[in-house]
Amino acid sequence: MNEHTNPMPQLKKPAFEVEDGGYVALLVLVTFAFAYLVAPFFGAVLWGVVAAIMFEPMTRKLASILGGRKNLAAALVLILLLALVILPTIVLGISLVNEASALYAKIKAGDISIPGMLQQIEGALPDSVLQFIRQYGLTDFNTLRRMFGSSVTSGLQTVASQALVLGQGALSFLAALGVMLYLTFFLLRDGQRYTELVRGAMPLRPKMRDSLFAHFTVVVRATMKGTVVVAVLQGLVGGIIFSLLGIEGALLWGVLMGFLSLLPAVGTGLVWVPVAIYLLATGAVWQGVVLILAGMFIIGMIDNVLRPVLVGRDTRLPDFVVLIATLSGLQLFGLNGFIVGPVIAALFIAMWNIVREQREEARRPLDTALSEEEADAARREAEAHPG
Structure with missing residues (x-):
């Protein structure tokens, strides 16, 4: 080959191609589609991520104590989370619904009268306080008693009705709880690896x-x-x-x-x-x-x-x-x-x-x-x- 022959010129790759824009658009579309797909379990995913962030240091220390057994460490932390947080929360929710139901039944039967309690307070207030209240337009205590009493009653009725809602939605609740625990286990075990994957994919400095x-x-x-x-x-x-x-x-x-x-x-x-x-x-x-x-x-x-x-x-x-x-x-x-x-x-x-x-x-x-x-x-x- 002649030494004076010029080499083939190198073509500079354009900074942006149509194919790149198409891929970005597809990436955004697929990301939104995936977010829509997991939306029904948004709460379960959220609490799974939060639980993993909160208990990841404990899992890491426990794994080092157990000789690097991440599966066992994650399982033990998950059992601890279930015993100390999730089950007591469920028991508290059931007790709360039962107590609200009992209070609502007493109010409905007339054993507890919210307007009567407000009337007692009104009767015990000194005249100076009553005059101060009237200056701000709160003169109709009967209307106030009815409004407050109906608000408390409707609030207790809403809480009491959750017993029926929980019974009807028990399957979806168990499914969400299972997703949350399942996700938490894998995030506790492999959270650092998933974090590095997300970190490397983010388009940030x-x-x-x-x-x-x-x-x-x-x-x-x-x-x-x-x-x-x-x-x-x-x-x-x-x-x-x-x-x-x-x-x-x-x-x-x-x-x-x-x-x-x-x-x-x-x-x-x-x-x-x-x-x-x-x-x-x-x-x-x-x-x-x-x-x-x-x-x-x-x-x-x-x-x-x-x-x-x-x-x-x-x-x-x-x-x-x-x-x-x-x-x-x-x-x-x-x-x-x-x-x-x-x-x-x-x-x-x-x-x-x-x-x-x-x-x-x-x-x-x-x-x-x-x-x-x-x-x-x-x-x-x-x-x-x-x-």
């Missing part, structure tokens, strides 16, 4: 991707510890206090306090404050005083003391963000929303924090260079004018 994954894990654990643990403790302590004071429906009130503890600031006070007012107004003075003191210094302090410790200062969201995210999550996703809402809000803030950190890092070399130039100028100025 490595530093942003790793920071986002770290934030997601921290946020899920902090949200669960800061909501579920505090809610369980506040509901448990509140139910015990109600039971010791002889208040009927202590289990129902305890569960309601635990649920309302998800709302910051107001939370459990929406339950124990009206009950304490009723006790004081009906002559049960010492029970009302004890309930007020217990609500302020025991039930309330659980949130004030434990939540910062469990959540941590760095991952704790502002109270107004938690309130809005929790209420919106419950409205959009049902019971799953109390974890979905705060997690989405926390990820929203975390992603904008990542953007801020990236911008600060990009400006740092320029600031360093400017500071060095300023130092050189000051040094030259000092040398030119030594006096």
Whole structure:
């Protein structure tokens, strides 16, 4: 071959081809189709992922103790989860439905009269308080009694009717529970491998991707510890206090306090404050005083003391963000929303924090260079004018 012969020119591959756009469109379509496919088990998948994130450190430590037996470690953690969390939750739900049914039956039979209780409170209020209430237009106590009484009755009826719903949907509940446990087992056993697969497929810069994954894990654990643990403790302590004071429906009130503890600031006070007012107004003075003191210094302090410790200062969201995210999550996703809402809000803030950190890092070399130039100028100025 002649040495002066030019080699074949290499054609540069275009940066973007039609086939690439077609593949991206197909990828998006298939992803949405898969999301639609698993939508009926959204709750089961969500709680499976959350359980795996929460118990993955325990599984890893247990596997190291057992000589690397991941199957056995994951199975033992799953049994522990089933015994300490899932079964007690099911028993609590059944007991709650039974107690609500009993209270609803007493109200329907006339043994308990909600309007009568409100009438007792009205009769015990001093004239100054009644005048203050009338200034704000709450003059028709009969209408107020009917509205409040019908609201409580309909709420108890809704909870009591869940017994029939649970009976009819037992098969779907068992299927969702099975999917959740099955998914949790594999995520506990092979979670790190699946995480690396997802991490490698994400179209993000490595530093942003790793920071986002770290934030997601921290946020899920902090949200669960800061909501579920505090809610369980506040509901448990509140139910015990109600039971010791002889208040009927202590289990129902305890569960309601635990649920309302998800709302910051107001939370459990929406339950124990009206009950304490009723006790004081009906002559049960010492029970009302004890309930007020217990609500302020025991039930309330659980949130004030434990939540910062469990959540941590760095991952704790502002109270107004938690309130809005929790209420919106419950409205959009049902019971799953109390974890979905705060997690989405926390990820929203975390992603904008990542953007801020990236911008600060990009400006740092320029600031360093400017500071060095300023130092050189000051040094030259000092040398030119030594006096």
